[in-house]
Amino acid sequence: MHKMQFLQFFLCITVLLLYCNVSRSAFLCELNQANPFKVALTSTVDIAGKGNFTTIQSAVDSIPSGNTKWIRIQIFAGVYREKVTITYDKTCIFLDGAGSRETFIEWDGHERTNTSATFTSYAENLVVKGIGFKNTYNLGPKQNDLVPALAAEILGDKAAFYNCSFFGVQDTLWDVGGRHYFYQCYIQGGADFIFGKGQSFYEQSVLYYSLETYGQGTYIGYITAQGRDSADDPSGFVFKDCVILGKGKAYLGRAWKAFSRVIIANSKLSDIVVPVGWDAWQFVGHEDQLTYAEEDNSGPGADTSKRVPWQKKLSEGELNQFLSVDRFINQEGWIAKLPTVD
Template identity: 90%
Template sequence: MGARLDKLILEAITNLNEPRGSDRVAIALYIEARLAKVFTMCFLEFLMASKYVNILPASGRKLLNGLVFPLLLPCLIFSQLGFTSMFDTLNLVKLSPLRKCLNGGSFGLCGFAKGSAFLCKLNKANPFKVAFTITVDIAGHGNFTTIQSAIDSIPSGNAKWIRIQIFAGVYREKVTITYDKTCIFLDGAGSRETFIEWDGHESTNTSSTFTSYAENLVVKGIGFKNTYNLGPKQNHLVQALSAEILGDKAAFYNCSFFGVQDTLWDVGGRHYFYQCYIQGGVDFIFGNGQSFYEQSVLYYSLETYGNGTYIGYITAQGRDSAEESSGFVFKDCVIHGRGKAYLGRAWKAFSRVIIANSKLSDIVVPVGWDAWQFVGHEDQLTYAEVDNSGPGADTSKRVPWLKKLSACEINQFLSVDKFINQDGWIAKLPTVN
């Protein structure tokens, strides 16, 4: 029964399926039961439920309407006992009743969420600042021959940074980091040397080559590829993800992501992408993450893999309400490729994307952006372009609802520290150089 409800919850919170009446009741009772286990300190079970809550969009949070009083009661009790930090650590303060009850909000400058307080332990005596390193070599010269087996070897509830060194090679496997496998540093030999490949395409939430539910994740020098759409030109492309990132505090350095449709699902949480390469043609960076992409390359490839005169979309950001602090910021990036594309379209009603100090090629269509299903509500969207260059950076023919940000807003969005790093979590990651 629990496994079936887990699946229903995941589908509901990602807006893939609307649960039926009986399922809505079952889901509500199921989450309530999981949350109630905090009284017996069943932390791992509680973390699972809290992760579902953490990535709920506004529409998904309606599932919890009947849980206000059950949540407020333990909230008040724990407030009196001085255990409010535990709720913050478990990342539950984003749920409105708890936020009001505990501390009036866990938000920093300009309403950007601070996120979870949980940080992994660093070992300063180690050059990588990790507790230890385990190795993966497809040729058999390491501790493991598959990446998944190395991840599975890490204890549930781990709180110390552990480095998994992955030697060069093409690892044809579907890799998942579950919510309880925190504090993992995946260290590849280079994004053109270490590849993880799979060809999943059944549905959006099952097709990803690499999926991470856990918070506190660092990845360096790995190429993630979904090979399904990457063959000869096709008349019908399908959703085939290379990566799906759900946990808070995830950082990717010098990584590459290859796909065509829905390449990178930046689901939710604070994420940092530095000097990465992301390739695709339709909504190839999408989701509701609060993410900063810096000095990265976005390569539009729809003309290469799709038949016909398609016009694709680079982003499809899913901010669902004005209260959410999520959004995509692209700073000092390069956007180019083959064909024509929109910079983005609104996946949800308050979609937010800022592109700044970047080079835009002539692949960008003159209007730049698409309101998609939210025509008539464009005032809720935040699409902004700041100090870009190149033939695609001309905004004279852009949509009239392109946002003009104030100097203060620009300063907030274009600062890594102010947008995603208020608590300094990036400085507390393992050494990646």
């Protein structure tokens, strides 16, 4: 996000956070133990016309409003050139692709953060497996203006992504709010490409920084921009057993809100990481409120000897809290009550 876009960006997000359901919910969907996927039914999407639907959006729209049983949408391999939106009332959806390099959803929306996403989910209780999400506006040989161009926007509580990929440049993945789990995913971008107020756990995933140059010169980008805004806000991004690599140089994160929180642990960091590591951005002078921490990482980018002096050193108890999926996002055991994804 450039400073000239900050006011527009702030206003858009303020409106969304006021009206979107990003709070915790105790609601869990009904599993069908007699089905191998534990779902009530499966519908199919095939761009070639050999399924129940030819577009993903039409399959989503077919699910009854207020649905309480897990429904699987099997999406065959192909490039689906469409914007997909899951509204609040379409709960309990399992999007099951053929693989993150086989099933792609692509669009080229841009300019406005809150309207550009290729994939948007407002609903709670969502599972996605084996799908690649792309915003093509700045991908490939062309280099358009650096503006928000999101691959995905996730607003509902209790969303899990397995073996998915997210491709963009600026603002690739808007982790808006709620508890989210990302397992063995690939996320690519250059400017704040994982951002938002999510309370999210990223495990065994790859973060690829791609914006080595922009315009006529080099560009130093940002991997995260987390939006925790108060001391009692439970949100934060935890990256455990991940790999951070790419081309060029990038900060691990910058503070989008006053209590921004990011923890990176047991991960491999390449030399793309700038030595200082972190940027207080709009909150210089209030760095004591930020929680940026690194623990037991390896690789040339993991050298913390030149990190900002205000980087946090967490206690063993704090690390145990953040680095456990169950303690950080899964207190109700909702992850164990999802459809079968193996």
